[in-house]
Amino acid sequence: MFTYKTTVRLFDTDAAGLLFFGNHFRIIHAAYEAYLESKGLGMGDIIRGGRLLLPIIHAEADYYEPMFVGDKLTVELTAEEPTTHSYSLNFALKNGEGRKVGAVRTVHVCLDNKTREKTPLPEKLREAIRALG
Amino acid sequence: MFTYKTTVRLFDTDAAGLLFFGNHFRIIHAAYEAYLESKGLGMGDIIRGGRLLLPIIHAEADYYEPMFVGDKLTVELTAEEPTTHSYSLNFALKNGEGRKVGAVRTVHVCLDNKTREKTPLPEKLREAIRALG
Amino acid sequence: MFTYKTTVRLFDTDAAGLLFFGNHFRIIHAAYEAYLESKGLGMGDIIRGGRLLLPIIHAEADYYEPMFVGDKLTVELTAEEPTTHSYSLNFALKNGEGRKVGAVRTVHVCLDNKTREKTPLPEKLREAIRALG
Amino acid sequence: MFTYKTTVRLFDTDAAGLLFFGNHFRIIHAAYEAYLESKGLGMGDIIRGGRLLLPIIHAEADYYEPMFVGDKLTVELTAEEPTTHSYSLNFALKNGEGRKVGAVRTVHVCLDNKTREKTPLPEKLREAIRALG
Numbered sequence: 001m002f003t004y005k006t007t008v009r010l011f012d013t014d015a016a017g018l019l020f021f022g023n024h025f026r027i028i029h030a031a032y033e034a035y036l037e038s039k040g041l042g043m044g045d046i047i048r049g050g051r052l053l054l055p056i057i058h059a060e061a062d063y064y065e066p067m068f069v070g071d072k073l074t075v076e077l078t079a080e081e082p083t084t085h086s087y088s089l090n091f092a093l094k095n096g097e098g099r100k101v102g103a104v105r106t107v108h109v110c111l112d113n114k115t116r117e118k119t120p121l122p123e124k125l126r127e128a129i130r131a132l133g
Numbered sequence: 134m135f136t137y138k139t140t141v142r143l144f145d146t147d148a149a150g151l152l153f154f155g156n157h158f159r160i161i162h163a164a165y166e167a168y169l170e171s172k173g174l175g176m177g178d179i180i181r182g183g184r185l186l187l188p189i190i191h192a193e194a195d196y197y198e199p200m201f202v203g204d205k206l207t208v209e210l211t212a213e214e215p216t217t218h219s220y221s222l223n224f225a226l227k228n229g230e231g232r233k234v235g236a237v238r239t240v241h242v243c244l245d246n247k248t249r250e251k252t253p254l255p256e257k258l259r260e261a262i263r264a265l266g
Numbered sequence: 267m268f269t270y271k272t273t274v275r276l277f278d279t280d281a282a283g284l285l286f287f288g289n290h291f292r293i294i295h296a297a298y299e300a301y302l303e304s305k306g307l308g309m310g311d312i313i314r315g316g317r318l319l320l321p322i323i324h325a326e327a328d329y330y331e332p333m334f335v336g337d338k339l340t341v342e343l344t345a346e347e348p349t350t351h352s353y354s355l356n357f358a359l360k361n362g363e364g365r366k367v368g369a370v371r372t373v374h375v376c377l378d379n380k381t382r383e384k385t386p387l388p389e390k391l392r393e394a395i396r397a398l399g
Numbered sequence: 400m401f402t403y404k405t406t407v408r409l410f411d412t413d414a415a416g417l418l419f420f421g422n423h424f425r426i427i428h429a430a431y432e433a434y435l436e437s438k439g440l441g442m443g444d445i446i447r448g449g450r451l452l453l454p455i456i457h458a459e460a461d462y463y464e465p466m467f468v469g470d471k472l473t474v475e476l477t478a479e480e481p482t483t484h485s486y487s488l489n490f491a492l493k494n495g496e497g498r499k500v501g502a503v504r505t506v507h508v509c510l511d512n513k514t515r516e517k518t519p520l521p522e523k524l525r526e527a528i529r530a531l532g
Contacts, residue, residue, distance in 0.1 A: 009429050010442055011286050015180050015279035015335045017446075021189040021239075022162065022277060025155030030408050037469065043409055044469030047148050047416075056154040060193035069281045070436065070443030106154075142299055143309055144292050144419050148412035148468045150313075155410060163275050170336065176276050177336030180283075202414045203303065203310030281446050287455040287505075288428065291421030313414050322420040326459035372420075 002038070002077040002132060004031035008067050019067035025059060028091040028104045031075040039128040051113055052122070057086075058107040065101040072096040079132035085110050085118040087129045135171070135210040135265060137164035141200050152200035158192060161224040161237045164208040172261040184246055185255070190219075191240040198234040205229040212265035218243050218251040220262045268304070268343040268398060270297035274333050285333035291325060294357040294370045297341040305394040317379055318388070323352075324373040331367040338362040345398035351376050351384040353395045401437070401476040401531060403430035407466050418466035424458060427490040427503045430474040438527040450512055451521070456485075457506040464500040471495040478531035484509050484517040486528045 006027060014020040033043050046052060067073065076092040086109045093102040112119040121129070139160060147153040166176050179185060200206065209225040219242045226235035245252040254262070272293060280286040299309050312318060333339065342358040352375045359368035378385040387395070405426060413419040432442050445451060466472065475491040485508045492501035511518040520528070 007433070007436075009425075009432055010280045010282070011288060011425050011428060013281035014276045015177075015281070015283045016186065016188075016276070017281045017283075018188070020277050021192055022155055022158030025158065026408075026410050029155065029410060033408055033469075034406070037406075042469040044148075044467050047468065053149065055149075055151070055196065055199065057196050058194070059154055059196075061191070063188065063190050063192075066188065068443050069446065070432075070441040140300070140303075142292075142296050143413045143415070144295060144421060146414035147409045148414070148416045149409070150414045150416075153410050159275075159277050162277060163273075166275055166336075167273070170273075175336040177334050180335065201310050202313065203299075203308040281443075282452065282454075284454070287458055288421055288424030291424065295421065310414075319415065321415075321417070321462065321465065323462050324460070325420055325462075327457070329454065329456050329458075332454065 002031070002035040004034050004075040004077065006030065006073050006075065008069055008071045008073060010069050013069045017068065021061070021063060024061050024063070024093065024102055024104055027073065027093070028075055028106070031077055031091060032089060032106075035077055035132070036128065039124070039131070041125060041128060052119070053111040053113050053116075054108050055111065056106050057109050059104065061102060061104045063102050065095065065099065067095070067101055073101075077132060079129045081133055082121060082126055082129045084120050087121065089132070135164070135168040137167050137208040137210065139163065139206050139208065141202055141204045141206060143202050146202050150201065154194070154196060157194050157196070157226065157235055157237055160206065160226070161208055161239070164210050164224060165222060165239075168210055168265070169261065172257070172264070174258060174261060185252070186244040186246050186249075187241050188244065189239050190242050192237065194235060194237045196235050198228070198232065200228065200234055206234075210265060212262045214266055215254060215259055215262045217253050220254065222265070268297070268301040270300050270341040270343065272296065272339050272341065274335050274337045274339060276335050279335045283334065285337075287327070287329060290327050290329070290359065290368055290370055293339065293359070294341055294372070297343050297357060298355060298372075301343055301398070302394065305390070305397070307391060307394055318385070319377040319379050319382075320374050321377065322372050323375050325370070327368060327370045329368050331361065331365065333361065333367055339367075343398060345395045347399055348387060348392055348395045350386050353387065355398070401430070401434040403433050403474040403476065405429065405472050405474070407468055407470045407472060409468050412468050416467065420460070420462060423460050423462070423492065423501055423503055426472065426492070427474055427505070430476050430490060431488060431505075434476055434531070435527065438523070438530070440524060440527060451518070452510040452512050452515075453507050454510065455505050456508050458503070460501060460503045462501050464494070464498065466494065466500055472500075476531060478528045480532055481520060481525055481528045483519050486520065488531070
């Protein structure tokens with residue numbers, strides 16, 4: 001499990017006074033990028049490398065409790081066992097009191113950037129995903 | 134069915150060159166707001182009215198094809214039969230050639246703003262959702 | 267002058283109930299992209315062309331009146347006479363009653379993507395900017 | 400001076416491969432919110448308190464160097480001496496090697512939420528701004 005801490009900022013909220021539902025996806029993606037970095041797999045390197053694309057093909061979120069500007073969030077990232085060409089990530093969002101206020105799941109696939117065909121996950125990425133199991 | 138047209142803008146994309154997956158949720162929410170407006174139910178009026186909250190409790194998206202800056206998008210909004218306290222919306226995203234490039238589903242619940250308890254959908258909103266069935 | 271119409275959406279606002287100041291820049295950039303498209307200069311084509319970069323080197327905004335979710339905005343785009351390597355755009359934001367609620371100015375420079383040195387504006391782009399004069 | 404550290408995330412960038420100019424304003428606002436929190440002045444408390452509005456009436460940014468996904472940013476926040484009803488903040492953005500890659504300035508005014516008239520800065524806020532001088 002990888003743990004990422006953040007704070008709900010004004011621009012994450014909307015005029016209803018709460019965290020806008022679409023911004024949960026931005027928050028969990030920051031956690032995902034921070035995890036990859038911690039494993040020496042920076043998103044910038046992957047993109048500049050230019051060999052692979054790792055698009056998200058499915059995403060879903062459940063919202064249990066509203067979040068306000070200034071609220072402290074802890075994102076807990078775990079993963080299922082990766083397949084040859086894809087991996088799934090689970091993000092639990094917990095508030096400052098440790099209650100689970102939301103959950104997000106994303107499914108990623110590994111494509112060859114030239115052919116846009118599925119290609120096996122690079123070993124270093126596979127290891128990083130398995131380490132979250 | 135309600136139809137909403139938009140264009141993928143630079144700030145919707147990311148350094149991988151494609152529409153960022155989390156921004157699909159912003160795009161479909163604009164379509165939803167435009168539909169409510171067309172029925173005389175502006176989001177601003179609902180929020181300033183202050184009696185109701187209509188939070189999203191679940192959202193999910195499937196991504197079939199990448200979208201680039203400048204791509205034309207048509208969002209087709211339909212709805213399932215609403216329950217007493219909630220409604221579900223389905224958004225099909227089609228590109229300029231009419232191919233379905235993505236799909237989003239959102240589940241909304243109607244809460245009393247004071248008690249935060251479930252409360253029946255107002256009749257005007259129920260009618261608007263049913264008109265999408 | 268080029269005119270672009272839009273609506274303040276929920277995700278443009280923040281928990282203070284108003285359009286978040288940073289999102290004015292997103293709104294005016296959509297107007298800029300729409301103008302370029304209308305002149306056959308799609309942002310996607312410029313980026314995929316890969317020869318030029320047109321970064322913004324200065325931006326500023328003045329905020330005269332608050333904007334709420336659902337408010338109708340008209341963006342009026344004009345330009346100063348371009349220099350050899352750069353151009354400046356002025357955006358007036360008007361509300362549904364025609365009052366100027368904000369103003370944005372951006373300064374763009376034309377760079378060669380390989381050398382990152384200044385390079386003259388392409389003629390088609392220069393013509394498009396002059397047409398806003 | 401207050402120092403805030405962050406990382407450029409994928410959703411901060413656009414298809415041109417760089418930090419989108421409008422997102423600098425989001426990044427510096429996070430630094431501003433973090434500073435207020437450190438002084439016991441959470442943005443959520445100010446909004447929920449409901450007595451004051453602190454809108455930004457002017458913002459400007461200069462962009463010296465491009466920023467990429469994964470780049471480390473340090474934001475250095477300083478302030479000019481506040482006036483009775485307003486204050487100005489200066490943000491220097493430095494990259495991982497300490498070079499100044501951008502600068503942002505914002506001007507904030509203190510309004511009574513009911514009358515929308517200017518009202519003096521609360522003493523605690525004035526002290527917090529002066530401490531940045």
